[in-house]
Amino acid sequence: DQQVKQNSPSLSVQEGRISILNCDYTNSMFDYFLWYKKYPAEGPTFLISISSIKDKNEDGRFTVFLNKSAKHLSLHIVPSQPGDSAVYFCAASGSNTGKLIFGQGTTLQVKP
């Protein structure tokens, strides 16, 4: 049972345009959501998070949107840069344990 799903395995965008990565979840007990970025042969790196009491969180070029009624969150990157090319993982946690449930990941390619 996949509680966190990223239905797009890959995404390709042009440099300077917006990248939108999507994530859906099924467990209504999740109250904290995170995005991680991963380069090959490295561990995941934290990017941005959002609590369930908010619907938007912004940090520089990165914005995460949360739609609790739809159990959906998205990551917007604008403008996209070639260095943003990586695998992006959506993750969720509940009960304040910090235990993360990850999606399968989306590979983003930003073309110069």
Next chain:
Amino acid sequence: GAGVSQTPSNKVTEKGKYVELRCDPISGHTALYWYRQSLGQGPEFLIYFQGTGAADDSGLPNDRFFAVRPEGSVSTLKIQRTERGDSAVYLCASSPNRQGLNTEAFFGQGTRLTVV
């Protein structure tokens, strides 16, 4: 170093052998997590320590897997009688998370385990 350190970075072992994977968390982080990542998948939760105790080991696949954190800092993931299906990248993460506080976890670079 300032980050989470995992050793070894790569481990090749024969089927049936015993392996130990080590994790040095960020100093002062009370929470420590082990995850396993197979090719094309996201990290899969294995076990979570709060201090010295395993607060949640529900992700350990079977009794061949065991983890310890005796002094509340370094942790070792132990796998007995390894099988080819155990081949994966094993990730360790730590966070300053205390009960009631959601915060991000910081990951190490992982140990790539290959069972031949």
